[in-house]
Amino acid sequence: MMRVWILPAILLLCGSVIAVGQLFRGNPVAAVVLLLLFVLLAAATSPLIFPRSIGAQEAERRSAADGRPIVFWRPGCTFCVRLRIRLGSRARQLHWVNIWRDPAGAAVVRSANDGNETVPTILVAGTPHVNPDPAWVREQLASSA
Structure with missing residues (x-):
């Protein structure tokens, strides 16, 4: 913590x-x-500056219900900050998982990145995307709404 x-x-x-x-x-x-x-x-x-983080299992449950992407992040990550700032108020529509607080979230990120904890990793419909362009993430949000 x-x-x-x-x-x-x-x-x-x-x-x-x-x-x-x-x-x-x-x-x-x-x-x-x-x-x-x-x-x-x-x-x-x-x-x-980040929306409140939830656990990976809760994020997966919510994402299955509403179709919104899951963002796996960690504090101090400049790429995570860039994504958060470029998404603006739309960032609150995503499910955020802090991998330093949630071991299950860290395990998801490691399994998607050959054992590395590379963030931000975005899970869209069960498919991981590492450090995607914020414009692409906005498109995914628009299609899930």
């Missing part, structure tokens, strides 16, 4: 140290800008 917050915490710590250094050098504007940049990076790499 705690390892999902390591990268955001490091980013906040580094940003704070750099901002304080800028303040001591007499650059308050640079300090504020840099601190804001690091806060945004920390937020983007945190699990806060």
